[in-house]
Amino acid sequence: MRGLRVLPSGRPGRGRLYVNLPDGQAVAWYDRETNRISVLRDEHREAVLAALRPYLHQGYTLGPPPVPTPADLRRLALPPDEDLAPNRPGEALLGELAYGSAGARARHRLRPEVLAQQRMGEELDALESPDWRVLHAVALPGAGVIDHLVIGPSGILCVRTVPGRRQRAAVGDLLLTVGRAEPRQDPRWIRQAAARASRALTAPVTPALALVEASRIEVAPTVRDIRVLQPATALPYLSEAPATLKPPDVEALFVLARDRRTWAGRSAGPVPRGPRR
Known part of the structure; x- marks a missing residue:
């Protein structure tokens, strides 16, 4: 699927990479610490892999996400333009x-x-x-x-x-x-x-x-x-x-x-x- 966007969470090289639809809705994320891709909507699985391919490490795992916490749900609903996490010092x-x-x-x-x-x-x-x-x-x-x-x-x-x-x-x-x-x-x-x-x-x-x-x-x-x-x-x-x-x-x-x-x-x-x- 065309139009998927990969957006970082947290400082460069750390945290998660979120894969979003053009309207900002997240369909997957890649946790770089655990080397795992969590897919929210299975119909986008192949497109998610294609979008994340430049960032993946060997031996990654892929599957449905764990049961989300309230914090996970709020983060997933956060529009990218409202997210302060990518801000640089100064x-x-x-x-x-x-x-x-x-x-x-x-x-x-x-x-x-x-x-x-x-x-x-x-x-x-x-x-x-x-x-x-x-x-x-x-x-x-x-x-x-x-x-x-x-x-x-x-x-x-x-x-x-x-x-x-x-x-x-x-x-x-x-x-x-x-x-x-x-x-x-x-x-x-x-x-x-x-x-x-x-x-x-x-x-x-x-x-x-x-x-x-x-x-x-x-x-x-x-x-x-x-x-x-x-x-x-x-x-x-x-x-x-x-x-x-x-x-x-x-x-x-x-x-x-x-x-x-x-x-x-x-x-x-x-x-x-x-x-x-």
Whole structure:
């Protein structure tokens, strides 16, 4: 059958490949971790194999899917245009750099932000496994973008990434200062963004600031609710934190979070944009 589309789920080279009809309805998926093709509609079996042939590994198995969980059903019904899982780190800023109307000076200021998000995104993507899920560039309508959303056994982390520029960074209750630059409102922003994410996902969400390439980080003793991370410390912290979510809970929350519609109309209070510079 002509017109079948193969769409990835999750980061490149991981997760599943979904085979969809032109109207977006899934007819099969290929799980690259288990090397298995699950076919939902048997009349499309040969067309599915043809569409997946460039991606298959030797020794794959093929058959009907296991009994779907509620998370599976929701994921299968998710229109591709509403799926946030393929977003790259820094997706929103990459668009501004490529197509925005900002001048040369503004683009120059954005580049360190993009590089920091890409660096932190690479570190977080290394967590991806059956137990961890990571989303990038989750837009909060009217309030900016969550740089990274991490969902795993230790809970949900809402991450704002800040370039350290090889300078000293000081994190306070309301402001963050890097070197001699003007203080930023990132601590206040990430708290409110995490609260909004918690309402959208109906689950606790921890705010986090990721300082990339800072020469030194000083955190005020009163800052107890925000996790302060660096690329080198993020994976050990997340891997060693006590488990609070079971794998089915992680998957259900990930399916909910990757749906763009989850984040629409859930503000329940203002979240300042917080300038990025």
